[in-house]
Amino acid sequence: MIEADDVTVRYGDVLALDGVTLRVGAGTVCGLVGMNGSGKSTLFKALMGMVDVTHGGVRVAGHTPARARRQGLVGYVPQTEAVDWGFPVSVHDVVMTGRYGHLGLTRRPRPADREAVAEALDRVELTDLADRQIGQLSGGQRKRAFVARGIAQDARLLLLDEPFAGVDKRSEATIVRLLRELAADGRTVLVSSHDLHALPQLADEAVLLLRRVLFHGSVAEALEPDHLARTFGLEVPPDALGGEAS
C-alpha cells in the first residue's frame, strides 16, 4: 500500500527526511514512532503529496500521491491542536466532507452519500451525537468523528497524527479496536505517535524514525531499549513502557 523509495525532503537548509525507504502492506496497522521533529509529519505530507520530495519517490496503492489523492485513497485524522473546535460544523457535516471527492460541483450530497455517512457514524458509535457541534464531543469522540470521515471517504490508507493525545483510557481502547477492525477490512492504518504504551495492542509493526528509518519490524523488537534510545536520542525514560506513561 505504501511504497517509499529513498525519500528525501529538505525545507531550505533543513533536512527533514533523509533517504526513507519503507514498505507497508495492505491490511496492516503500522506505528510510526519518533520525537517531535523526527520527520513523522513530513512523511505524512509526502504521502499526501503536500511537500516537494527533493529526491526519491512515493507510491500509494501503486499511484503517485497526486493521483491517490484524486481517487480519495488517503484519509487523514489531524492532531488535536490542528483543528478549530469552535468551528460551526456538526459531527455529521465533518463526516460528510469525506464524501466531497465523490461529489459534483456544489458537493450536494445524494442519498447514497447520506447512507455512507450514516454507516460510518454507526461504525464509530457516534450516531446519537451526529447533530452536535464538533467541539462538543469528548477527546476520544472527536478522534472517532474524524476516523468516520475516513470511512465515509472509503480511504484505503488512513493517516492518524497523534490520535491518543488528550484521549482517556477507555476511548483509547475503543479507537484501538476500531483501527484493528479497519485493518481487518484490508485498509492500511499508519499511526504517528511519540507515545508507546498503546503500540503493542494497536500495531502489527512499528517504524522508528529519526529523519531516517532506524528500525522497521515487530512492535516487540521496536520497543527494545537500545532501539528506543537511538530513536529518542537519549536514555529511555524508565516509565516509557509503563501503563501509566503518557
Added chain:
Amino acid sequence: MTLLDLLLEPLSYDFMVRAFVTTTVAAVVAALLSCWLVLVGWSLMGDAVSHAVLPGVVIAYILGAPFALGALVFGGLAVVLIGAVRDSGRVKEDAAIGIVFTTLFALGLVLVSVTPSQTDLSHIIFGNVLGISSVELAQVLALAVVGSTVLLVKRRDLVLFAFDPTHAHAIGLSTRRLSALLLGVLALTAVVTLQVVGVILVVAMLIIPGATASLLTQRFGRMLVLAPTISALSSIIGIYLSYWLDAASGGMVVLVQGAVFTVVLLTSPRYGPLRRWRARSVPAGVRA
C-alpha cells in the same frame, strides 16, 4: 410627523431609493463573504485587499475601464506582493501585509490627488452612496450577483477549506484554487462595498456581520442567513440615521453594524458577560 412619514419621506427621492438598493445589495454580498473570512482568519487579508484595490480603481477610472477589473488586478497584485515579501525570509506575514497594503493604498491616494476629474474621487475613499448613479447601481448589482453566486455554489468547498485545508488537499481539492477564488470574490466585493462606505471602511462590512452571526449560532448554514439579514437591516438603519441626522452615510452604516455587534456580544447566551451573571443566579442543581 409620524413614524411612517419618517420612514417614507426619504423614499420620495430617487437618489435615496438608489442608495437603499445599493446599500442592501452590498451589505448582503459583503456579509455572505464575511462568514468565510472570519472563519478562515482572513480579517487582516480583507483589510489589505480592500485597501489595495484603490490604485486599481483610480487607474480604471482614468482609462475608462470597469472599476472591478482594476480592483481585481490590484487585489491579486497585493496578494502576490504579500507572499513575495513574506517568503523573502526576515519579514513576518502580518508585517508583510501591513507594508504592502499601506503602500498600495498610498499610491491610490497620490493618484487620486493628481487625477483631474469631474466627479470627486475622494468618494471612492469615503463612500458616497447618496450620490450613486443608475449606471453605478447596475454595476453593483451585476458584481454582487456574480460574487454571491460563486460563494453559494462553492460554499461547501469553501467551508471545508476554512475548517480543514489538509483534508481538502487529501481528497484532491486544490486549496490554492479555493484561496484564489475567495480572494477574487473579496476583490469584487470590495468594489461593491466601497460604493457604500468607501475603501477605508470596506473591511468593517467584510468582518462585522460574520463575526456577529458566529456569536449567534453554531451552524454555518444559519450564519449564511443571519449575517446578511443583520447586515442589511443595520445598513438600512444607518442610511436612515445619516439622512435624518445629516451625517456621513458610510460612517453611520458601519457605526450601526458595530453597535449591533456590541449588543449581540454583550447579550450572547454563549459568550457574553450576562452568561456568567446568569450562571451565578441559577442554583447549581437546576443548571442544565
